[in-house]
Amino acid sequence: MKYTLVERDHFQVVGIKREISFANNENIVIIPKLWDQWKKDGTVDLLFKLNNGEIKGVLGVCTANSHTQSKQVMDYWVATEYDGKTPDGLCNLKIPASKWAVFEVNGPMPEAIQKAWVQIFSEWFPSSGYKHAGTPALEVYTNEDPASPDFYSEIWVPVN
Template sequence: MIYKIIEREHFQVVGIKREFSCVNGENLREIPKMWDDVHADGTNDLLVELNNGEIKGVVGVCVDKRSQQPELMDYWIAAEYEGPQPEGLEILDIPAAKWGVFEIHGAMPDSMQNAWKQIFSEWFPSSHFEHAAGPELEVYSPGDPWSPDYYSEIWIPLK
């Protein structure tokens, strides 16, 4: 896996969120449907317009809620944004962190889902890093996400 370690101060994203169950892979089936919805209703285009931060593109943000609610997560479709809260969208603060940024090449959603599995089954067991508390990011760069050479990233907070 190609990755780099970076550090960032806190930043914010703006977007929409939904809660998903992690039981029996429900999140893996339902999150792609959420993406279909935001492409169909124009939310994705709005997020592209609002994107004014360092991360270029639209982000999926995974917020693990299992410490408070077993087997649940919030998933955001958002963009890095600095400014007043736009009507109909929510703001999420992303804390300062050391991040593992993993490169992904390939069509969605399979390439993204396969990379997640590889990071947790291969990279973490062989690295000296541990997962830090905090949200995880999927960064979707501009371009055709169904293209075999599409570029995206996974950002995981590390300690």
């Protein structure tokens, strides 16, 4: 897997979130449906317009759910890096300063990103010497055609 290490100071993202179960791989079915809904209702276009941070694109942000003790539930955000007052109708999330392993992902969505996540946890982490830092992880998407076989995206995993 091709990756680089990046260090970033804290930053803010704005967007919307949904509680997602990943028991029985429900997230693999639910998250692509949510992206379709957010594209249709204009949320994704709004977030591309708001993007004014270092990370260019719209983000899928995976965070631990603070409202449940279940390890089978997470909050999934569609968001963008944004420096400013949180726009009406959106929520904000502070992303802490971190060292990130940034993985290149090439291929059509959602298959390419799902395959990359599996490889990161089943192959890269066991052999890398790094551990997940326990803070939000990011998926970074461009405004290109996500069905393209050449679609480029990234996964940012906080590590220590």
